[in-house]
Amino acid sequence: MAVANKKPNESDGPPPYKGPAFSKDQELTAYRDMLLIRRFEEKAGQLYGMGLIGGFCHLYIGQEAVVVGMQLALKAGDQVITGYRDHGHMLACGMDPKGVMAELTGRKNGYSHGKGGSMHMFSVEKGFFGGHGIVGAQVPLGTGLAFANHYRGNDNVSLTYFGDGAANQGQVYESFNMAELWKLPAIYIIENNRYAMGTVITRSSATTDLSKRGLSFNIPGEQVDGMDVRAVKAAGEKAVAWCREGKGPYILEMLTYRYRGHSMSDPAKYRTREEVEKVRTAHDPIDMVRHRIIENKHASEDELKKIEAQVRDKVNNAAEFATHDPEPDVSELYTDVCR
Amino acid sequence: MPTEILMPALSPTMEKGNLAKWLKKEGDRIKSGDVIAEIETDKATMEVEAADEGTLGKILVPEGTADVAVNTPIAVILGEGEDKGAIKASPQQTATKKTEAPEKKLKVDESASPATGDKPREPGKKSAAPPEPPKTELLPDPDVPEGTEMVTMTMREALRDAMAEEMRRDKDVFVMGEEVAEYQGAYKVTQGLLQEFGPKRVIDTPITEHGFAGLGVGAALAGLKPIVEFMTFNFAMQAIDQIINSAAKTLYMSGGQMGCSIVFRGPNGAAARVAAQHSQDYSAWYSHIPGLKVIAPSTAADAKGLLKAAIRDRNPVIFLENEILYGHSFPVPKLNDYVLSIGKARVARAGSDVTLVAWSIGMTYALKASEELAKDGIEAEVIDLRTLKPMDTETIITSVQKTGRAVTIEEGWQQNGVGAEIAARIMENAFDYLDAPVMRVSGKDVPMPYAANLEKLALPSVAEIVEAAKAVCYR
Numbered sequence: 001m002a003v004a005n006k007k008p009n010e011s012d013g014p015p016p017y018k019g020p021a022f023s024k025d026q027e028l029t030a031y032r033d034m035l036l037i038r039r040f041e042e043k044a045g046q047l048y049g050m051g052l053i054g055g056f057c058h059l060y061i062g063q064e065a066v067v068v069g070m071q072l073a074l075k076a077g078d079q080v081i082t083g084y085r086d087h088g089h090m091l092a093c094g095m096d097p098k099g100v101m102a103e104l105t106g107r108k109n110g111y112s113h114g115k116g117g118s119m120h121m122f123s124v125e126k127g128f129f130g131g132h133g134i135v136g137a138q139v140p141l142g143t144g145l146a147f148a149n150h151y152r153g154n155d156n157v158s159l160t161y162f163g164d165g166a167a168n169q170g171q172v173y174e175s176f177n178m179a180e181l182w183k184l185p186a187i188y189i190i191e192n193n194r195y196a197m198g199t200v201i202t203r204s205s206a207t208t209d210l211s212k213r214g215l216s217f218n219i220p221g222e223q224v225d226g227m228d229v230r231a232v233k234a235a236g237e238k239a240v241a242w243c244r245e246g247k248g249p250y251i252l253e254m255l256t257y258r259y260r261g262h263s264m265s266d267p268a269k270y271r272t273r274e275e276v277e278k279v280r281t282a283h284d285p286i287d288m289v290r291h292r293i294i295e296n297k298h299a300s301e302d303e304l305k306k307i308e309a310q311v312r313d314k315v316n317n318a319a320e321f322a323t324h325d326p327e328p329d330v331s332e333l334y335t336d337v338c339r
Numbered sequence: 340m341p342t343e344i345l346m347p348a349l350s351p352t353m354e355k356g357n358l359a360k361w362l363k364k365e366g367d368r369i370k371s372g373d374v375i376a377e378i379e380t381d382k383a384t385m386e387v388e389a390a391d392e393g394t395l396g397k398i399l400v401p402e403g404t405a406d407v408a409v410n411t412p413i414a415v416i417l418g419e420g421e422d423k424g425a426i427k428a429s430p431q432q433t434a435t436k437k438t439e440a441p442e443k444k445l446k447v448d449e450s451a452s453p454a455t456g457d458k459p460r461e462p463g464k465k466s467a468a469p470p471e472p473p474k475t476e477l478l479p480d481p482d483v484p485e486g487t488e489m490v491t492m493t494m495r496e497a498l499r500d501a502m503a504e505e506m507r508r509d510k511d512v513f514v515m516g517e518e519v520a521e522y523q524g525a526y527k528v529t530q531g532l533l534q535e536f537g538p539k540r541v542i543d544t545p546i547t548e549h550g551f552a553g554l555g556v557g558a559a560l561a562g563l564k565p566i567v568e569f570m571t572f573n574f575a576m577q578a579i580d581q582i583i584n585s586a587a588k589t590l591y592m593s594g595g596q597m598g599c600s601i602v603f604r605g606p607n608g609a610a611a612r613v614a615a616q617h618s619q620d621y622s623a624w625y626s627h628i629p630g631l632k633v634i635a636p637s638t639a640a641d642a643k644g645l646l647k648a649a650i651r652d653r654n655p656v657i658f659l660e661n662e663i664l665y666g667h668s669f670p671v672p673k674l675n676d677y678v679l680s681i682g683k684a685r686v687a688r689a690g691s692d693v694t695l696v697a698w699s700i701g702m703t704y705a706l707k708a709s710e711e712l713a714k715d716g717i718e719a720e721v722i723d724l725r726t727l728k729p730m731d732t733e734t735i736i737t738s739v740q741k742t743g744r745a746v747t748i749e750e751g752w753q754q755n756g757v758g759a760e761i762a763a764r765i766m767e768n769a770f771d772y773l774d775a776p777v778m779r780v781s782g783k784d785v786p787m788p789y790a791a792n793l794e795k796l797a798l799p800s801v802a803e804i805v806e807a808a809k810a811v812c813y814r
Contacts, residue, residue: 130589131592140552143553146557147558170549174545174553335595338654
């Protein structure tokens with residue numbers, strides 16, 4: 001849904017979604033998928049605190065509606081690529097939470113056999129092309145995925161996610177130029193969570209309406225309420241249709257918010273607790289779906305509790321697996337450098 | 340006084356060209372700025388404008404003449420009131436007709452040279468010229484069956500043929516870069532590819548190295564096999580994050596799930612008089628990186644066989660070419676599918692007294708030095724590394740075990756250079772065989788200067804190699 005002239009740093013969020021309602025199945029799917037990401041990330045944070053996950057760990061909590069909503073607009077064969085805040089994208093793509101968590105703990109059965117870690121995971125099977133640690137580097141790569149679709153003449157689209165911080169990288173605009181020049185089926189999803197690490201967008205960006213960043217290349221863009229999964233799906237469908245019709249790239253700026261710090265080691269002193277609490281209470285993507293489900297009687301409290309228990313079990317199983325899985329064999333040190 | 344029009348140098352590395360066409364005839368009035376002739380270089384056909392006014396008094400080099408050396412007088416312009424009688428005796432005949440056999444070319448070029456034996460270039464430029472292509476009797480390449488017919492072609496043509504053959508063979512192979520299509524390649528390496536394969540597979544990119552290198556890697560992650568041309572590797576510094584962080588590391592980071600089959604190619608190192616920002620040798624930079632293969636051929640045959648191998652390789656390959664070598668001709672085996680193995684060095688000259696290790700244009704210095712050394716009774720074994728990573732340590736060690744002495748040659752800087760790596764490997768693997776410390780001949784530790792004399796000093800020279808080889812032989 002387009003939100004004209006909406007300042008992304010305003011904490012009251014965009015106006016409410018007025019598009020078509022979700023069906024019961026859609027609401028329940030969205031709820032389950034978003035909850036899985038939320039619980040998974042909470043568990044990851046816990047394991048990090050226990051020293052079972054090392055290095056950098058960037059949690060997706062608060063932004064779940066973006067990937068879940070976009071995924072609802074895709075078909076098999078479409079591709080997804082993102083930066084380092086990538087656990088949510090992997091789960092939304094259908095990757096096994098056990099394999100993702102085992103990668104976080106650096107174990108043998110992690111998606112990269114423990115050699116990639118939080119920021120570098122991939123699944124050819126699920127169309128997930130990473131997981132990239134250099135801010136903005138995924139943007140030319142995602143454009144290359146779109147190029148491959150165009151070259152092969154299939155109707156797949158590629159989704160390239162990046163943040164408001166990456167939106168200031170030069171390679172983003174090099175990519176925009178080529179994508180529009182060659183009419184590549186690339187959807188650029190700017191997850192504007194207002195903070196590039198600790199720098200609020202108004203301190204890093206000369207213009208803060210990031211949906212307009214493609215204007216000089218003639219790439220259409222719109223701002224979307226990234227906290228409302230329905231708005232995300234609707235915008236996603238529009239963008240996907242645009243790409244599949246061969247009209248070139250499309251930009252979606254998702255106005256979203258991360259509740260946790262940039263990484264586990266971020267004390268988040270750059271914003272107030274009140275700011276976070278305000279979004280949490282008024283715009284939480286999962287609470288909003290849950291509220292609608294109850295209100296529209298799509299499911300009872302008990303039925304939702306059952307879903308919640310299933311999700312929790314899944315996450316606990318993943319944690320259990322990831323903490324008991326052995327470390328990679330030492331022989332793995334020298335494998336897969338070249339093939 | 341009549342003014343001579345000289346054969347112009349139309350590129351930094353041009354040494355000769357063909358006089359394709361005269362657009363003015365004797366007796367025509369000429370104004371400054373008039374197009375008077377067309378000259379064909381190895382890169383393009385260029386128009387030549389008159390710089391002086393007058394009457395075209397005499398055409399000294401007729402159209403259709405091939406291989407006219409730079410600075411050869413090609414015509415004479417008469418000023419106001421002058422007549423043909425003012426024209427001095429025709430200068431020495433400097434060129435050969437196109438119809439003559441190519442074998443004769445070199446000979447004629449030499450006869451055209453001034454007494455120093457160097458070919459003329461732009462004024463003051465000859466000092467920057469690299470040594471001539473080797474005349475040494477080379478050992479046959481073990482990969483070529485005995486009796487194979489050889490054809491003469493330039494490095495440029497060999498590279499083009501390699502790409503064309505692989506593009507015919509595999510529809511997933513495509514080439515992209517700045518000016519590779521319509522312009523036919525900034526150095527004409529992709530000449531004719533657009534005509535054969537069309538714009539879908541021969542893609543002109545905007546000037547956006549970081550972007551198109553990343554786009555190429557993304558396409559490779561999706562299973563295509565891009566050949567990404569950098570106009571020079573100096574510009575690839577803009578793209579090095581994508582080459583190293585995205586291309587080289589992804590296979591490992593994905594636990595072997597997702598790799599990329601991609602070739603990054605283009606000229607590397609010094610051309611001639613293009614100064615610091617266009618002259619860097621990146622051999623050491625790329626060969627430092629696990630996950631990359633790095634190739635730097637010195638002959639057209641190796642260029643063809645190794646580029647074909649690089650395109651087929653399932654890993655990212657850095658293919659370092661050399662602008663000066665583009666126009667040099669070499670025998671190339673006439674085989675349907677000439678593919679060499681990556682990672683194998685070639686003993687280009689057998690010898691028992693000292694091992695010279697070089698690659699790319701360093702080989703021209705090394706082979707020339709081996710001839711000089713032979714005159715003094717020192718028989719050098721010359722190893723062409725061809726692939727820098729993975730490095731064929733075995734061939735080096737085997738040779739050093741025989742000779743007990745080694746000199747490395749590279750255009751790159753000495754600190755952390757490839758020569759340092761070779762020296763370390765020799766020390767680790769053949770210490771007891773060494774009769775002298777390994778010596779390194781390299782580019783000097785300065786940004787490349789522009790001035791011809793300084794540029795020459797900054798680059799390794801035949802004399803330095805001879806000196807180093809004699810030093811390790813205690814001669």
